[in-house]
Amino acid sequence: MNDTxxxxxxxxxxxxxxxxxxxxxGRYLPQYQAVRGKVSFLELCKSPxxxxxxxxxxxxxxxxxxxxxxxxxLIPMEAMGLVLEFHEGRGPVFPEPVRSQAAVDRLRVPDxxxxxPFVLETIRLLRRELSVPLIGxxxxxxxxxxxxxxxxxxxxxxxxxxxxFQAPELYHALLxxxxxCTSTYLQAQARAGAxxxxxxxxxxxxxxxxxxxxxxxxxVRSIIRDLRAMTDVxxxxxxxxxxxxxxxxxxxxxxxxxxxxxxNIGDAIRQVGDHAVQGNLxxxxxxxxxxxxxxxxxGLLEDARQARGHIFNLGHGIVPQTPPEQARIVVDAVHRxxxx
Amino acid sequence: MNDTxxxxxxxxxxxxxxxxxxxxxGRYLPQYQAVRGKVSFLELCKSPxxxxxxxxxxxxxxxxxxxxxxxxxLIPMEAMGLVLEFHEGRGPVFPEPVRSQAAVDRLRVPDxxxxxPFVLETIRLLRRELSVPLIGxxxxxxxxxxxxxxxxxxxxxxxxxxxxFQAPELYHALLxxxxxCTSTYLQAQARAGAxxxxxxxxxxxxxxxxxxxxxxxxxVRSIIRDLRAMTDVxxxxxxxxxxxxxxxxxxxxxxxxxxxxxxNIGDAIRQVGDHAVQGNLxxxxxxxxxxxxxxxxxGLLEDARQARGHIFNLGHGIVPQTPPEQARIVVDAVHRxxxx
Numbered sequence: 001m002n003d004t005x006x007x008x009x010x011x012x013x014x015x016x017x018x019x020x021x022x023x024x025x026g027r028y029l030p031q032y033q034a035v036r037g038k039v040s041f042l043e044l045c046k047s048p049x050x051x052x053x054x055x056x057x058x059x060x061x062x063x064x065x066x067x068x069x070x071x072x073x074l075i076p077m078e079a080m081g082l083v084l085e086f087h088e089g090r091g092p093v094f095p096e097p098v099r100s101q102a103a104v105d106r107l108r109v110p111d112x113x114x115x116x117p118f119v120l121e122t123i124r125l126l127r128r129e130l131s132v133p134l135i136g137x138x139x140x141x142x143x144x145x146x147x148x149x150x151x152x153x154x155x156x157x158x159x160x161x162x163x164x165f166q167a168p169e170l171y172h173a174l175l176x177x178x179x180x181c182t183s184t185y186l187q188a189q190a191r192a193g194a195x196x197x198x199x200x201x202x203x204x205x206x207x208x209x210x211x212x213x214x215x216x217x218x219x220v221r222s223i224i225r226d227l228r229a230m231t232d233v234x235x236x237x238x239x240x241x242x243x244x245x246x247x248x249x250x251x252x253x254x255x256x257x258x259x260x261x262x263x264n265i266g267d268a269i270r271q272v273g274d275h276a277v278q279g280n281l282x283x284x285x286x287x288x289x290x291x292x293x294x295x296x297x298x299g300l301l302e303d304a305r306q307a308r309g310h311i312f313n314l315g316h317g318i319v320p321q322t323p324p325e326q327a328r329i330v331v332d333a334v335h336r337x338x339x340x
Numbered sequence: 341m342n343d344t345x346x347x348x349x350x351x352x353x354x355x356x357x358x359x360x361x362x363x364x365x366g367r368y369l370p371q372y373q374a375v376r377g378k379v380s381f382l383e384l385c386k387s388p389x390x391x392x393x394x395x396x397x398x399x400x401x402x403x404x405x406x407x408x409x410x411x412x413x414l415i416p417m418e419a420m421g422l423v424l425e426f427h428e429g430r431g432p433v434f435p436e437p438v439r440s441q442a443a444v445d446r447l448r449v450p451d452x453x454x455x456x457p458f459v460l461e462t463i464r465l466l467r468r469e470l471s472v473p474l475i476g477x478x479x480x481x482x483x484x485x486x487x488x489x490x491x492x493x494x495x496x497x498x499x500x501x502x503x504x505f506q507a508p509e510l511y512h513a514l515l516x517x518x519x520x521c522t523s524t525y526l527q528a529q530a531r532a533g534a535x536x537x538x539x540x541x542x543x544x545x546x547x548x549x550x551x552x553x554x555x556x557x558x559x560v561r562s563i564i565r566d567l568r569a570m571t572d573v574x575x576x577x578x579x580x581x582x583x584x585x586x587x588x589x590x591x592x593x594x595x596x597x598x599x600x601x602x603x604n605i606g607d608a609i610r611q612v613g614d615h616a617v618q619g620n621l622x623x624x625x626x627x628x629x630x631x632x633x634x635x636x637x638x639g640l641l642e643d644a645r646q647a648r649g650h651i652f653n654l655g656h657g658i659v660p661q662t663p664p665e666q667a668r669i670v671v672d673a674v675h676r677x678x679x680x
Contacts (some may be wrong), residue, residue: 156659161624164653165632208622208655210639242605243584261548263584282548292505301548315548319496327600 002132005066009196009234009256011276011308017301017338018065019331023317024058025070028116029324031057041086045072048121061324063331066133067126071119073139073200074147076185077117080107093229097151099101099159104173109180112188123192136194138186141178157206164215179219183226185263190231197227205241213248224253236278240316246271261315266303268308283314286326293326297333342472349536349574349596351616352646358405359671363657364398365410369664371397381426385412386569388461395466401664405673406473407466411459413479414487414538416525419455420447436568437491439499444513452528458514463532476534477609478526480541481518482556497546504555519559523566530571537567538576545581553588564596576618586611601655606643616649621646623654626666636674
């Protein structure tokens with residue numbers, strides 16, 4: 001069992017810097033495309049066998065040091081009773097956005113074993129197959145709320161902020177329910193065998209710091225507090241585009257803070273005190289010629305030297321157009337340059 | 341003549357904090373919609389009379405302390421010889437993206453007096469009408485280049501970064517030509533009577549700091565250096581989503597740095613040394629109830645007290661759904677709370 005990733009999360013000494021990529025099980029891999037060609041995205045998410053297969057692919061093909069459960073952050077939102085659709089090229093859609101007390105009241109806090117057994121079954125199957133640690137995950141409550149309130153993706157998040165600003169009680173009622181769902185969901189993942197848990201706050205970066213502190217952070221804290229009471233798996237919190245939020249995100253209670261590529265990792269490390277960090281290569285830097293790509297990896301490792309722990313990752317998900325051999329160059333370079 | 345805005349740009353003492361909004365001449369005003377209903381967006385941009393009319397509207401209706409020329413950052417790109425289309429709800433489109441040396445070679449560096457006389461005529465007309473300073477503007481070269489290379493707006497800017505990373509000579513050749521065009525264009529605006537100039541780097545924030553320093557900043561510096569040689573109008577540089585770029589943007593040579601809403605303005609001011617700052621209310625904060633909106637304005641003014649100069653603005657353009665009376669609340673609150 002390669003536990004380098006878990007050690008780095010805990011700030012323990014490692015022989016080399018572990019590496020995994022956000023969306024490493026994904027469309028850039030022809031092997032993933034082959035599976036995906038046979039089923040819809042939601043069907044894939046709900047098949048433990050296929051989820052297991054695509055989760056294992058990047059580990060076997062590219063040699064990452066951690067696997068992340070293949071799923072989607074919106075799966076538990078469907079389990080709350082909402083209709084969820086994925087349209088090709090348009091992203092997720094909730095045809096009935098949640099914008100009223102009645103709509104919030106209709107949401108149920110699901111029992112994960114009953115409503116999302118396929119996720120927990122995937123975790124159990126994966127633990128039998130994997131020789132690297134398995135990361136479970138969920139969306140963070142604010143990010144999940146934006147999809148429910150907007151009815152999908154958004155550019156300026158007008159409806160979300162209008163609810164925050166004009167109907168804060170409704171907003172907080174919705175967030176409490178999402179938080180209860182997310183908390184239970186992550187606890188179930190830990191019980192099923194997830195060895196680390198990542199909270200994705202993909203849209204945290206659209207909030208002014210004062211709004212983040214009031215409308216997003218408390219719910220992340222609450223989830224992490226509840227997790228600490230039942231498990232000691234490392235917890236990673238990724239607030240995307242969140243460099244100006246670091247004074248707040250460092251108080252979330254996570255072991256590891258994920259960083260997007262917009263900040264020099266050394267500058268971030270000076271701000272995060274006792275946390276390990278995960279990141280933060282620009283996903284499009286994977287299109288650099290080999291030598292320059294290797295140089296960039298080397299520079300990033302060098303800048304991250306003072307970290308309590310460093311898990312090498314991209315600053316956002318790998319894009320579908322990426323040639324897999326470019327990902328391989330990075331994995332190998334991280335291992336080679338960081339070996340002590 | 342109300343010169344409060346110009347004084348604040350120069351870091352001189354003012355009686356109160358001046359305020360204007362990005363996109364203040366725009367779709368949230370019914371009076372703008374009335375003009376826009378009669379012509380296409382590009383026709384509007386090319387009519388000095390109509391541009392003058394819509395530029396004046398927010399000054400008369402809402403009492404802003406500065407006017408900004410109504411135009412679009414892509415107008416000079418069309419003048420370089422490219423076909424530019426605006427499709428409703430889809431944003432700007434260049435049907436023939438610039439991705440080869442031949443395409444770069446075909447671009448011409450236009451004489452603004454010949455190819456964009458309508459812009460300079462608008463400036464001359466406005467100077468006769470206005471009782472507040474007139475801001476001219478252009479896009480910054482990197483931001484303009486993204487539209488040309490992508491063929492329009494983008495999410496991950498794959499083509500732009502691929503050119504930067506895989507064909508840096510081609511990229512730099514393109515940027516040099518855009519820079520020559522932009523430089524000449526801003527100089528012509530100053531000669532025609534613009535009393536301040538703003539460079540909009542709307543997409544700077546998609547770059548890692550090291551890439552910003554190499555692929556975007558040098559061209560901004562070059563434009564500002566050339567402007568300094570022929571005019572002493574204040575220069576504002578707005579690198580959107582650029583909080584982590586501040587160590588670089590402070591070296592651009594601008595008098596004023598624009599700030600988006602993702603950073604506490606006091607934190608930014610501590611990083612920008614001798615610069616005045618412009619910003620940075622979340623545009624969606626305009627949907628707050630009156631009292632809370634006024635409190636937020638008061639807090640922002642308080643946080644900005646240590647600035648060398650502060651021009652109150654939004655952290656991004658005002659959105660079309662904003663009720664104009666909410667903008668009025670902010671303008672009045674800024675004037676009232678900041679009066680010494």
